Amino acid sequence: MSDFIPNIHAFCCHYTSQQMCNEGQEELSREGFPENVVINRMVCTGKVQVSNLLKAFEEGADGVYVVGCPEDKCHNLMGSQRAAKRVGAIKKALAELSVEPERIEMFHLERGFHPEFVSVAQEMDKRLRKLGLSPFKGEQS
Amino acid sequence: MIIAERKPVEEIMHMVSSAERILVLGCRGCVSVCSAGGEREVEILASLIRLGKQKEGKKAEVLEGSLVRQCDKEYIDSIDIWEGKYDAIVSMACGVGVNFIANLRPATVVYPGVNTSFFGGSAEQGVWAEQCAGCGNCILHHTGGLCPVARCAKSLMNGPCGGSQDGKCEIHSEVPCVWQLIHDRLARLDRKKDMLEVAPIRDWRPAGHGGPRKVKRDDLSV
Numbered sequence: 437m438s439d440f441i442p443n444i445h446a447f448c449c450h451y452t453s454q455q456m457c458n459e460g461q462e463e464l465s466r467e468g469f470p471e472n473v474v475i476n477r478m479v480c481t482g483k484v485q486v487s488n489l490l491k492a493f494e495e496g497a498d499g500v501y502v503v504g505c506p507e508d509k510c511h512n513l514m515g516s517q518r519a520a521k522r523v524g525a526i527k528k529a530l531a532e533l534s535v536e537p538e539r540i541e542m543f544h545l546e547r548g549f550h551p552e553f554v555s556v557a558q559e560m561d562k563r564l565r566k567l568g569l570s571p572f573k574g575e576q577s
Numbered sequence: 578m579i580i581a582e583r584k585p586v587e588e589i590m591h592m593v594s595s596a597e598r599i600l601v602l603g604c605r606g607c608v609s610v611c612s613a614g615g616e617r618e619v620e621i622l623a624s625l626i627r628l629g630k631q632k633e634g635k636k637a638e639v640l641e642g643s644l645v646r647q648c649d650k651e652y653i654d655s656i657d658i659w660e661g662k663y664d665a666i667v668s669m670a671c672g673v674g675v676n677f678i679a680n681l682r683p684a685t686v687v688y689p690g691v692n693t694s695f696f697g698g699s700a701e702q703g704v705w706a707e708q709c710a711g712c713g714n715c716i717l718h719h720t721g722g723l724c725p726v727a728r729c730a731k732s733l734m735n736g737p738c739g740g741s742q743d744g745k746c747e748i749h750s751e752v753p754c755v756w757q758l759i760h761d762r763l764a765r766l767d768r769k770k771d772m773l774e775v776a777p778i779r780d781w782r783p784a785g786h787g788g789p790r791k792v793k794r795d796d797l798s799v
Contacts, residue, residue, distance in 0.1 A: 485617070486621050487617070487620040487621050487624055490621065490624035490625065490628065491624060493624075493628055494624060494627055494628060494631075529586050529625055532585050532586040532587045533586055533587065533590070533625070533628065533629050533632060534587075534632075535628075535632065571632045572628050572631045572632050573631070574631055574632050574633065574634040
């Protein structure tokens, strides 16, 4: 296993991140939530803009993911569907820059306390450890 | 309005490969409304260029700006506020804006950030459809307001062509046959007899086939 620890930014809506807010970072860590995942809590993932997600890469993220409500059960009706479309747009742009589109992902989870909130973070951590350092961190000439 | 679509990022990166200071310049006119080149899209493209340059290991400073319009000399003059701060401009306006910058700034390097697609409108959220070809000799009064130049695959003046089936175009099976729509609409408006008139052979010179076009208004000229 590589020593590389990826810098991961998660954008989660108010409802899917309740677990983190109630239990706190320490309790989440005890449950196996990777400490290298920075959670950005939002009122709704429909609020996240393409530019917010790109900015995370600019600021040094090796990977980014969004956690929103189930597609057909978003608290704000279509917020998580909109977020998924925006994640899709970034996947396309990353591919055009010859960067792995898997560095960004959208997850739809039930609200409240669920082990999936931890498991998607672990999945991204595992995926990004495999992908390695972000190609955007190339040496400047 | 003019509908446009951002060019592929790799094409834009190739254009700006030698530039170290880039001004991504949006337009708050048509391209802003169709979400191709307004302030939000400037922010996205600037970010993608910065990331692309970082990936290439190249230094780059990417500025973001936008003008009220890029199709008027008065607004192009406001580019002066970034004077000396860029090597190249990526204009996210339609082709008119890129031409205006090139016309008025002889020493400025300017690249197009979007493909200018057509004159159209919003068909549904995220979908735009061509409605007008800017052909210079409008015949919409004969066709119930529906344009066969822009919306018929063959730009027929007397239609339908005979190839349409179930009200759909034979060239693009998902597109309604505009001549079917014209006949249906004129019938609804009690103007069926208008369809018996045969349109004469069209003079395409006003459509641009005679070279670049110009509109001159003496009452507005100074």
